[in-house]
Amino acid sequence: MNIGEIAKRAGVSRSTVSYALSGKRPVSDETREKIQRVIDDLGYRPNASARALANGRTSTIGLVFPPAGNHYTGMQLDFIGSVVEAAAAHDYDVLLSPSGVDSDRSFQRLLGERRVDGAILMEIRLQDDRVDHLAELDFPSVTIGRTARPEGTWWVGLDHTALAAACVHHLADLGHRRVAFVNRPEQLLQAGYESAHRGLDGFTKAAAERGLTVRTYRCGDDPASGQACLEQILHDDPATTALVTLNEAALGGLYRGLAHAGRHVPRDFSVTGVVASRWAETVTPQLTAADVPAEEMGRRAVDLLIERLDHPGAAPRHHLLAPPISLRASTGPAGGPSFAEPPTPVSPS
Amino acid sequence: MNIGEIAKRAGVSRSTVSYALSGKRPVSDETREKIQRVIDDLGYRPNASARALANGRTSTIGLVFPPAGNHYTGMQLDFIGSVVEAAAAHDYDVLLSPSGVDSDRSFQRLLGERRVDGAILMEIRLQDDRVDHLAELDFPSVTIGRTARPEGTWWVGLDHTALAAACVHHLADLGHRRVAFVNRPEQLLQAGYESAHRGLDGFTKAAAERGLTVRTYRCGDDPASGQACLEQILHDDPATTALVTLNEAALGGLYRGLAHAGRHVPRDFSVTGVVASRWAETVTPQLTAADVPAEEMGRRAVDLLIERLDHPGAAPRHHLLAPPISLRASTGPAGGPSFAEPPTPVSPS
DNA sequence: CTCCTTCGTCGAACCGGTTCGAGGGCGAAC
């Protein structure tokens, strides 16, 4: 079931079969039909490894996955799904690489062994050895996120600074004066994760601009940490009336902490942040948030990579996205109705 | 930077370099060290395509992903993560295939073009053309889930029948008599999804055994559908006091619907089901549920596949898992404390 | 009737590894 077999049965040479399939040289109608008939009969498909060896391209892109052991968030799933889908539309496969540690084994596999034509990197750090390494090699790649100095590289990113600032302004406009910020875990900040740092910057600057009193927290990527973090917030400053979070996975715990503390959302306490819409709509009340357009980002990353592969030497391009805040049900005016309404038999969740 | 270059610089033949690397024939210490030095200097790594072509194995396994366009659930992410991680431990890469439609394009790519040595399939149906097709070809594969007749095949599965029954018994033991079942979407049932059918079976039989009054529902995989479904349940039978769900993605909506209807969980209404622990712990109150051990299932699937690849002709093996119900906070006795306790100022979420 | 194109096809080389059979060098046994 290889090309020689097809050639033999069709009574032509191997090269003719190849040309009939690729169309790179003219083949007579008669011959082409004869070959096609044999191929259909036998269900022949050319061997991907042989093809990759011959023309130097694997038709596969690598998706460098955050290090395993972390808790994966829903956002990451959305990235993966959209990347796979977009790649399929361009006839590319996606190879998953659980890399993260710099130039580790699986990273070497992808590049050194030429398993992929290009790569998409997730979970970018401000200083990122992987990105530097790829740039040095001039290996075709696109990052989802950007380093401290993204000039001259290919990337798709979110304007975390602006998004966090927008959250602050939203809360300030509602009259909130004492606001907490719930960031990603300590270890991710130390590792230099882009979203955590840029989000914190945007929050801090906007809060200073509006003269807010703020406290910032780092919080583990799980509900239990979220709950603990919220208790800490209310312990440190019981007068806090709102929070901004980048921590999707802790969200359920933050809500639970508020419920346990007897703070009703949004009457007594407002919550907002930067979260994938799927999650924002899962919690009750639904979260007012800057929706991370994960699906669009994945798709755009693939499109950029394909462009880079098809046009080597093209000028670097990027997309910086800043989705608007979707108003849902988790924010309200500071102070709330302050019992102007009767304490109706509220239905707790 | 190919094997010939290494050979030339080390002053040996290409085959000697190959043997030095693979160890399949003895090579003198002196020669081996000389070769190793050159390899280290140049950072040489053998080309994966060439190697795959020569020895017929790609060191890659395919993960056949549910069709895109579906909403991905957290459970799927856990499967993917654990499969990638387990595969890396065996020095295999993972190629993602967004297949699902029977014998479609990307399925053909994986098998026909020999991109992978074996495959792991997710989202199995009771009658599954993909599984039949692979069995016919005797292509090494393992399914996460099992068909109606899994005898003689390799799989890792969950005993959905037993799990749903355990949920029913748990509720019946607490005194609930009118219970609803919230299944996956209509279209997945029609497609024959295993979990939806076996879960429904287990629920129905156990409910009959315990003499419960039940209603069953199909519900879209998103919060909005969950909320609508809950409204329907209370509309159809306001005396319903509990529900069992297989629908992770709708869970947030079910909770929201209960809150809107003024039913407190678990005082007025109990909720349980089969859900990944990560989600069960995210909602408030935390869900009493049979935790799907997604991480373990992914790992076992890889282990089985590797075993099958390493020992062609080995007797088919499988793992049927039935994790116990984790008691959390979403179920309670039917009728509840019925205001024996004072209506404390409950904190609504 | 020749000469020159054009068209369609073929054979051979190549991509970068692996593997098999053979052979050179050397020490031990006779």
Add this chain to the structure above:
DNA sequence: GTTCGCCCTCGAACCGGTTCGACGAAGGAG
């Protein structure tokens, strides 16, 4: 001093495609 055997290394063939140069047949121009 042969002969045998072992250890190590080499050359060649092969995996299954792609691609280049060449060549024969047919057709048009002179």
